[in-house]
Amino acid sequence: MSVPLLQVDSLEVTYAGRRRSAAHRALDGVSIELHRGETLGIVGESGSGKSTLGNSVLGLTPILGGRITFDGQDITRSRGRARRVLSRRMQAIFQDPYSSLNPHRTVGQSITETLEGTGVADRDERRRRAMTMLANVGLDESSYDRFPGQFSGGQRQRISIARAMLPEPELVICDEVVSALDLSVQAQVMNLLADLQRERSLSYLFITHDLSVVKHLCQRVIVLRGGRIVEQGTTMQVLEDPQTAYTKRLVLAAPVLDPKRQRERRIERIGAVTTNFPTQRGA
Structure with a gap:
């Protein structure tokens, strides 16, 4: 297999606590690989660490431990001119237009x-x-x-x-790029991203809380909870056969057009058990 365009090894990020509160570990030993022309989905609820992961790659968040490599180059603590040069090859699209x-x-x-x-x-x-x-x-x-x-x-x-x-750029980090848009506009923007990827051989790190979105763009998915990876695999594996109760709840939370099926999913989601699940599923 080819060398990954982006490789993150055992990444740790901690945010200082406010006043007397303890420091918050936003990422705890997260490792990912993203290959050229691939879209990797990073999924999780608010506070799971997914945006922190994207910001770490962009150099916007101080890193406590671990390593980030881009095209074979260690960029973990790139600053100043080195980071500006890197920005030509790495761009971001954020949530709020x-x-x-x-x-x-x-x-x-x-x-x-x-x-x-x-x-x-x-x-x-x-x-x-x-x-x-x-x-x-x-x-x-x-x-x-x-x-x-x-x-x-x-x-x-x-x-x-x-x-x-x-x-x-070669890599674009998409952080909740369609979550602020209505469903019809979401589809248009996702189709546009897919077209641009085919034309330009782009790699996307696609951050979202909505598993119904990743199936349209992502080849693989990583699920984060509390700063740790709890499940990962191909998009089909994760969507069709989630191995943790947490991932199953995310799948059931995804909107569907059929009102009857939406009600059934809501009932299933309420009854889903959210404890005693494996730490991680292999890719």
Whole structure:
């Protein structure tokens, strides 16, 4: 098997407690591998550590222990210029399309900032590339000179995607990118991400609380609870045959279109046992 594009080994992250409260271990010995062209789903409830994992890879969170390797290079504590160079190859799309864009800057100003340090200094060339990318995500040329407040939530998330894709990264960390959108817009954004992945051979680290979303994009899934991996496997394995009560509860919580089946799932979820489950399932 090829060398992973991203490898995380025994990662530990601890947040200091407030006042007299004890420190919180957000990640406790988490190890993952992500290969080129693959989408790996990171799933768990709020507080499970999934966003902390993404932020650790991006260099946004101090790391207590463990190692992060990107394309064979140790980036665990990369800072300054090294991290800026790395950002050309690694981008992120966050949950809230409203707060992720500066309302006082035009769309063109916001997305071309990701070209800083890439060697594209010519202003006209930046504009041309940005307008091409906006077209690739389904927005017309007039979007370039408009402000974020003039767009819907789904359109703003497309802008965020365009901004992340503009420097032609190899890895994109998607942190709850569709959770703030309604179901019809969710489907459009997921289809767009899938199309861009095929065209550009991208790797996605796809962070979500919703297992119904991962089945559309992810080849493998890792389930986090309390900062630890409790289950992992192919998407089909985890969705069709969850091995822990916690994962089963996440599966049952996923929305379905059939109201009768939704009621049945709700009853099953209420009755699901959430204790005495294995520590981890092998991939």
